Amino acid sequence: MKKLVAYCIVLLFAGIQTGQAQSVTGRWKTFDDETGAAKSIVEIYEKNDKIYGKVVEILEKGKEDKTCEKCKGSKKDKPIKGLVIIEGLSKNDDTWEGGTILDPKNGKEYKCHINLENKDKLKVRGYIGFSLLGRTQYWTRVEK
Numbered sequence: 001m002k003k004l005v006a007y008c009i010v011l012l013f014a015g016i017q018t019g020q021a022q023s024v025t026g027r028w029k030t031f032d033d034e035t036g037a038a039k040s041i042v043e044i045y046e047k048n049d050k051i052y053g054k055v056v057e058i059l060e061k062g063k064e065d066k067t068c069e070k071c072k073g074s075k076k077d078k079p080i081k082g083l084v085i086i087e088g089l090s091k092n093d094d095t096w097e098g099g100t101i102l103d104p105k106n107g108k109e110y111k112c113h114i115n116l117e118n119k120d121k122l123k124v125r126g127y128i129g130f131s132l133l134g135r136t137q138y139w140t141r142v143e144k
Contacts (some may be wrong), residue, residue, distance in 0.1 A: 022052060024096060024114055027061070028122055028139035041142055044086065044114075044122075051096045051114070053086030055104075070107025080104045086112060101126045110134060 025046055030039045041057035058064045058081050067077050075083060088099035089112065097113035101124065110126035111134075117123050120141040127134025 022116060022119055024116060024122060026115040027056065027144060028053075029142050030139050031137065033135065033137065040080075042085065042139070049090070050099065051086065051089035051091075052084055053101075054084045055080050055082065057081065066104075068102075068104045068107060071102070071104065072107060075102070076107075086114075089114065 016134045021108060025044050028042050028044060030042055031037065032039050032106065037078045040055050040059055042053045043056045044051060046052075058066065064081065066080050067124040068075050068080055068083060068117065069077060082100070085102040086099065087102075089096035092098070095113050095115040099112055100109045102109050102113035110128060111131075112122050112124070112126050113131070114122055117128070117138065122139040122141070124137045124139055125131060125134055126137075
C-alpha cells in the first residue's frame with residue numbers, strides 16, 4: 001500500500017511539472033522578421049485569466065532606450081522596454097486569442113493569437129480582420 005501511495009504522489013508531481021512546462025507564461029526571445037536577429041525578451045504573464053506580454057529587455061545594440069514614436073494614445077513616445085505589447089488574450093483550448101499585439105516598429109496594433117508549438121517554441125500570429133491576413137513569428141523560451 002505504501003508503494004502505491006508513493007507511486008501516486010510521484011505521478012501527481014510529474015503531472016504538475018508537465019502542466020507548468022506547457023504554459024505560455026514566461027520569458028520569450030523575439031526575432032526580427034527581416035534579419036532573423038534576436039530583438040527583445042518579452043515576459044508573458046497571466047492576469048485575471050487573460051494573457052499579457054511586456055518587453056523586459058532590448059537585445060539590439062544601440063536601441064536599448066528606443067521609444068515607441070509611431071504608437072498612438074498613451075503608448076506614444078513611451079520606452080519600448082517596459083511596454084505591454086500583448087493584451088487581453090483568453091484561453092480557447094490550446095490557443096490564447098481575442099486580444100491584441102502591438103508592433104513597436106510601426107506603432108500598429110493587430111488582433112493576435114498564440115499557442116505553443118512545443119514547450120520552448122511559441123507561435124505568435126498577428127493579423128488584420130481574419131487570421132489569413134497577417135504574419136507569424138516564432139519565439140523561443142528563455143530561462144531566467
